[in-house]
Amino acid sequence: MALSKETVLEALKRVALPGGGDPVTQGFVHALAVESGVVRFVLEGAPGPALEALRPALEAAVRALPGVESVTVVVPAGPPRGLGGGPKIGGHPTPQAGKLPVAGVRHVIAVGSGKGGVGKSTVSANLAVALARAGKRVGLLDADIYGPSQPRMMGVTKRPSSPDGKTIVPLQAHGVTLMSIGLMLKEDEAVIWRGPMLMGALQQMLGQVQWDAYGPLDVLIIDLPPGTGDIQLTLCQKTELDGAIIVSTPQDIAMLDAKKAIDMFRRLNTPVFGLIENMSTYVCPNCGHEAHLFGHGGVETEAARLGLPFLGALPLDLEVRLAGDSGTPAAAGEGAPARAYAAIAQALIASGAV
Numbered sequence: 001m002a003l004s005k006e007t008v009l010e011a012l013k014r015v016a017l018p019g020g021g022d023p024v025t026q027g028f029v030h031a032l033a034v035e036s037g038v039v040r041f042v043l044e045g046a047p048g049p050a051l052e053a054l055r056p057a058l059e060a061a062v063r064a065l066p067g068v069e070s071v072t073v074v075v076p077a078g079p080p081r082g083l084g085g086g087p088k089i090g091g092h093p094t095p096q097a098g099k100l101p102v103a104g105v106r107h108v109i110a111v112g113s114g115k116g117g118v119g120k121s122t123v124s125a126n127l128a129v130a131l132a133r134a135g136k137r138v139g140l141l142d143a144d145i146y147g148p149s150q151p152r153m154m155g156v157t158k159r160p161s162s163p164d165g166k167t168i169v170p171l172q173a174h175g176v177t178l179m180s181i182g183l184m185l186k187e188d189e190a191v192i193w194r195g196p197m198l199m200g201a202l203q204q205m206l207g208q209v210q211w212d213a214y215g216p217l218d219v220l221i222i223d224l225p226p227g228t229g230d231i232q233l234t235l236c237q238k239t240e241l242d243g244a245i246i247v248s249t250p251q252d253i254a255m256l257d258a259k260k261a262i263d264m265f266r267r268l269n270t271p272v273f274g275l276i277e278n279m280s281t282y283v284c285p286n287c288g289h290e291a292h293l294f295g296h297g298g299v300e301t302e303a304a305r306l307g308l309p310f311l312g313a314l315p316l317d318l319e320v321r322l323a324g325d326s327g328t329p330a331a332a333g334e335g336a337p338a339r340a341y342a343a344i345a346q347a348l349i350a351s352g353a354v
Contacts, residue, residue: 003067005034008041011061015054023054031233031268037069040229042237044075051075052196074230075196101240104212105139107219107354109273110235110244112265114257116226119278120247122324123314124223125153126331127245130338130345131219132175133331136354139170139177139211139220143231145198146191148182150223155327159183160209168209174332177217179209199234206239219354227257228264236268243271243353245311249279250298258299262306273353274309275299276344279316283336309351312344 012029013022023029023043028051032041039062043051055073062071102108111127113120121144128140142150151157154173160183161169170179181191181201193201211217225231235241244265248258258275265272277299282291303310314320320337323330330337348354 003034003037003039003065005032007065008032008034008039008062011065012058015057015061017054018050023058028054031074031237033267037067038072039068039070040072040074040233042074042233072195072230074199074233099238099240100207102206102211102220104210105217105220107242108222108239109219109242109348109353110143110222110224110232110270111247112224112232112244112261113226113247114228114259114261115254118247118249118254118258119314120226121149121153121223122320122329123247123276123278124221125150125324126320126329126337126341127345127348128176128221129174129329129331130341131221131348131354133342134345134349136218136345136349137177137215138175139179139217141205141209141220141222142178142180142182143202143205143222143235144225145181145193145201145231146225148180148185148191150178150180151182152187152327153324153329154178156183166208168205169213170209170211172214173327174329177211177214179205179211181205195230198230202231202234203238228260232264233268236265236270241270243273245273246275247278248275248299250277252298255298255302259302259306262308272308273348273351274311275303276311277313280313282316285318309347311347312340314340314344 009024009032013024015022017023017026028043028045030042030044043054052075059071059073062068111120111124124140128138132138140150142148154176156171156173156178158171160171160179163169168179170177171183172178211220222235246258246261248254262272300310315337317337319335320330323333331341
């Protein structure tokens, strides 16, 4: 029998609960996704320790099915507090019910992509700065916990403070309120965490950071990791998310993965505000010749086919790379990249998304 949601659910039903019944019948299994041998689902509806105890048996039951390559079981959470003078980032969570707003924030927008290397973090940082320059009060959350790059791109190295040991005061740079797991670690220190710790860190950075420490925010931009994994799933299911923006380069191979990200957001009932084509055009600084190294217009064409807004095209420009490495996003300047980001910021404002 081919691998499907039905076969996975049948396998999970064969795992007996200590008090009788099974996790499917008891309603503990949510957001089941089965794609190309990869199985993911959320386990919630009972105390955290009980669900964690169930995890090995459920993973084993699914792995025994023909065609399964990997299994991810998510137990959403709010992590424990404490550790030294402030809250601990990461840890095993306890369940929370329903979607929660982010205190002090009017709108929450995720910036995602189906794959890495398309410049999603660069777009997130520059878009946040462009919105701030347009007069909006903006926050930027670096949710790419395995590869946090926003501290470098925003030029911030100071560790956030926690005066009461329970909440975190974020930092500010270029008019943007910023929080990143990278601010809590050494720059070359790896994050080696399993899924529950990742999700605990995400929910802590959303719920225990004083996002309105410098005044209420009009919008919080969340820089997501690549792909369609645990962080995206937890964010969409546990946070009042207004919508998402998809970033892709023009070539077909990048759009294949971007379409998976779009499908994920739709299946998780999160509106997609539009698509951005990054690295769209390269203009030689010596002769002015315009070249399309990754193709051109592919994202706009796909947006039209999917019935989604096309928010704009961004150039492949050395200034953007140099600015990001130096800690001053190109959107903070006055060149062509800054104007391109300003145009996308204005498009978002005009749409009412911000």
